[in-house]
Amino acid sequence: MINFNGKLLSQLDSKLRVDNRGYKYGDALFETLKVINGKIFFWEDHYFRLMSSMRILRMDIPMNFTMEFLEVEILKTIEANNLSEASARVRLNVDRGEGGKYLPSNESKVQFNISVEPHDNPFYTIDVNANYTVDLYKDYFVAPGLLSGLKSNNKAIQVIGSIYAKENDFDNCLVLNTNKSVIEALNGNLFLVKDGKIKTPPLEEGCLKGVMRKQILELLAKDVNVVVEEASISPFELQKADELFITNVIKGIVPITKYRKKEYGSTFAQSLVTKLNAKLRLLS
Structure with missing residues (x-):
């Protein structure tokens, strides 16, 4: 299941529009999160980096984009994918919606989507025999x-x-x-x-x-x-x-x-x- 602006959708129903600004111009930001048993690692650091980046890109940050709101949406998506008691990799994507050319139109509104996938290791390890x-x-x-x-x-x-x-x-x-x-x-x-x-x-x-x-x-x-x-x-x-x-x-x-x-x-x-x-x- 994918979370689009708070609505849980199946993979088949979660298609982005072709005029999405993130798709057309890269007018988007993302955070890659590690979540273990419903705990988001370093969530505060991720959140403040995202907010700082949105300000740098002159995005109008919605009033409801609080740390608590986005955390609830992330965990809701984790639960919908039956990963609440497992290790998961999460992508939180924020874009400016649709409208405009390089200059966003007045109708362009910031939106978010969240996708998750299983991840193997709950904690960090080093394979001393691995070549890199x-x-x-x-x-x-x-x-x-x-x-x-x-x-x-x-x-x-x-x-x-x-x-x-x-x-x-x-x-x-x-x-x-x-x-x-x-x-x-x-x-x-x-x-x-x-x-x-x-x-x-x-x-x-x-x-x-x-x-x-x-x-x-x-x-x-x-x-x-x-x-x-x-x-x-x-x-x-x-x-x-x-x-x-x-x-x-x-x-x-x-x-x-x-x-x-x-x-x-x-x-x-x-x-x-x-x-x-x-x-x-x-x-x-």
């Missing part, structure tokens, strides 16, 4: 700035970058901005570990304002034994790193095991996953 190989994606570049960091429906680089990765037998690719700095992976934020120091690109570089990125930075801030820096990462630094890992809400932390001729461990990433799961158990 990446390379740089250099066909196209991201413009620095906060607009690039919005979780919008315009994901052309992520789509063609994923195709490139598959064609070349990579598990993922790292994305560059127009200054040729490494800013993120195709599906998450990037962290670099070197001599006990942790580095991740700042949001101004054009990387996603990731919810899991925020959680990791909060965990690291509590560890007096590490130094954390939000700073540019050059491609030359990648092969000098002790560890590289990718973060997103669905998978948590994904260690990179190989970039070109360099192989990496995952000791720090494993310790971080333990702390992350401990935090989640307190929230559950």
Whole structure:
């Protein structure tokens, strides 16, 4: 079942109109949520990121778009799909409805839809025996700035970058901005570990304002034994790193095991996953 503006519909009845602005112009935003046994992980962070992004895109936020209202609609959709006592992946999509060309018409109204699917792992794990190989994606570049960091429906680089990765037998690719700095992976934020120091690109570089990125930075801030820096990462630094890992809400932390001729461990990433799961158990 799909939730369209609060109405539960079957997959067959949930077709978008061809003049939907999210479809025509990418005039839409989305949040990908992990929900376990009816508990939305990091819901407050997701909600405020969505509201901030809607303001940046000059969307007229409906008065009923409160945190409580959207949470109820998400959980209603979870229940309709018999996933209230399971692990689920949820997509909350917000668009400006129909009407207008580039300029929305006066009739354009913000609307939402929610879709869900089962997800295997309730907590975050790292397979220490798994291989995860990446390379740089250099066909196209991201413009620095906060607009690039919005979780919008315009994901052309992520789509063609994923195709490139598959064609070349990579598990993922790292994305560059127009200054040729490494800013993120195709599906998450990037962290670099070197001599006990942790580095991740700042949001101004054009990387996603990731919810899991925020959680990791909060965990690291509590560890007096590490130094954390939000700073540019050059491609030359990648092969000098002790560890590289990718973060997103669905998978948590994904260690990179190989970039070109360099192989990496995952000791720090494993310790971080333990702390992350401990935090989640307190929230559950």
